[in-house]
Amino acid sequence: MRTYRKELWFDIPTRRAFINITPQVDACLKESGIKEGLVLVNAMHITASVFINDDESGLHHDYEKWLEELAPHEPISRYMHNRTGEDNGDAHLKRQVMGREVVVAVTNGQLDFGPWEQIFYGEFDGRRRKRVLVKIIGD
Amino acid sequence: MRTYRKELWFDIPTRRAFINITPQVDACLKESGIKEGLVLVNAMHITASVFINDDESGLHHDYEKWLEELAPHEPISRYMHNRTGEDNGDAHLKRQVMGREVVVAVTNGQLDFGPWEQIFYGEFDGRRRKRVLVKIIGD
Amino acid sequence: MRTYRKELWFDIPTRRAFINITPQVDACLKESGIKEGLVLVNAMHITASVFINDDESGLHHDYEKWLEELAPHEPISRYMHNRTGEDNGDAHLKRQVMGREVVVAVTNGQLDFGPWEQIFYGEFDGRRRKRVLVKIIGD
DSSP: OEEEEEEEEEEOSSSOEEEEOHHHHHHHHHHHTOOSEEEEEEESSTTEEEEEEOOOHHHHHHHHHHHHHHSOSOSGGGOGGGGGTOSOHHHHHHHHHHOSEEEEEEETTEEOOOTTOEEEEEESSOSSEEEEEEEEEEO | OEEEEEEEEEEOSSSOEEEEOHHHHHHHHHHHTOOSEEEEEEESSTTEEEEEEOOOHHHHHHHHHHHHHHSOSOSGGGOGGGGGTOSOHHHHHHHHHHOSEEEEEEETTEEOOOTTOEEEEEESSOSSEEEEEEEEEEO | OEEEEEEEEEEOSSSOEEEEOHHHHHHHHHHHTOOSEEEEEEESSTTEEEEEEOOOHHHHHHHHHHHHHHSOSOSGGGOGGGGGTOSOHHHHHHHHHHOSEEEEEEETTEEOOOTTOEEEEEESSOSSEEEEEEEEEEO
């Protein structure tokens, strides 16, 4: 069994954003030389997500609006977590809806995807450097 | 390390449905001959889910009602994604709540499940052919 | 490829709770002797979650309040599932928001975590013995 590990770094200039990281994950897979196995891609921070969906800007707008309805950023006082001096209580909730990680099959050296699947980094508390972990195991 | 791959196809006649796919995944595991490892089961489409919960029709009714409250199908104009000509904006949101994939342990050639765990395909934009991927790795 | 399996048992005296199980999962990893691979940690019950987030009591209070808004426990009659004689319909919904499982990379014999990542057992229908499965594969 072979394994591969890489960290992808992000410094998103806004509080929230969705970034298509499929090309970076695909480059990791090529670099690993692994042909059959599994790829784990996970946010290493607890106010960010990695998820798979469509690369369509209208949908990303819908996600942003919907997550803000489900877990509003303001008022800051809404969240006990913010009494620690943070203002990111909402980000910890939004991340649970969108998820921490994805696991993707590797087949014939490719990400084994359906027609529209793309991997996204979902940032909910940006404006600082944060990481995504790519771990691949297989042969 | 051995690997196994199979696509399960569905053509659900309604917009939404929950289908118990545990027997099909179990048949894949038997066919693979793998005794120890992990099974990944994921929707290959971004308006569908694979999740684990109870095979109880009342609960499935509760999920349907709850997801419709969290992310209503109508009005179609509610979602910017639908300006692309689609009417499935809600399906992309519902799928995030229910999840894209499950990873299940394989132990002694069996799906290593608790007493009530069953794997479901969750369709949120049916009436066309769609796929689920089963990928197994192990020995 | 090596594999390791262990069940962690819980008997939470309240209906709902969040328990940090990172030390137990870490002990499993040490016991396994596996240095490179993946750890799957999943609830074996369908009214409980395993998830990764921050070990901060204010945040856990926020999760509790938020999940109760998204899927209230009462009135019991709100859920068709409860017509089976159960009163845990809400727990099946809360568990979908928080998730069934996490997959964590193993690197150099360690859980490959970002700075604040901790693994939690989320109980939504306690007061009885329930299990979490830890399955590790790798070399």
